[in-house]
Amino acid sequence: MTDELRPPLEESDAVADAIEDDVAVDAFITGGGTDRDNPEFLPPGQEPAWRTGADQPWDPEDLAVAEGRDPTPENVARARKELEEDGPAAIERTVP
Template sequence: MPTSEPGADRPSPDRATPDKLLHTRTGTEVSPEDMVLATGRDLTPRNLEWARRKLAEEGPGAIEKLLP
C-alpha cells in the first residue's frame, strides 16, 4: 500500500522557473513591430502607431505587460 507525504502533490520550490528566465526582454531594442506581434494583432499602420505611442510613453518595458 503506497504512502503519501503531506504536500507531495505540490511542486517543489526548487523546481520553479527562476524569475530572471520569465522576462521577455533579451537586451535588444523593442520595436513597434515586436509590440504589435506580442498582442497578436496584424501589422497595420494603425497598430504600429499604437505601438509607437505605447513605447514612447512606457519605454521598452511595455512589452513585459503584454507577454506572460
C-alpha cells in the first residue's frame, strides 16, 4: 500500500483501539527522552552547557587532518603556527 492510499495514522484502527483502551500506540512513542521534536527547556537565566571542538587538546597534526590536509611537515607546521597564534579559535573555525 502506498502512502497516498494509506489513511492518516490518527484515523487507524490502532489509534481508535488505543483511545478506547487507553493503550499507547507504537507509532506515537518517542522513547521518553529529549530529541529534536521534544526539546528540553531550561529555566530562565540558566545557560546551556555547550561543548565545542576546542574543549579538548589538539595536536597540530590533528588540526591539519581536520582541515582536510595531509599531515605533511609543511601542513603540520602551518597548523602549529595557527594554533600558537589563534589558540582555540583555530579549532573553532574548523570543528565548531
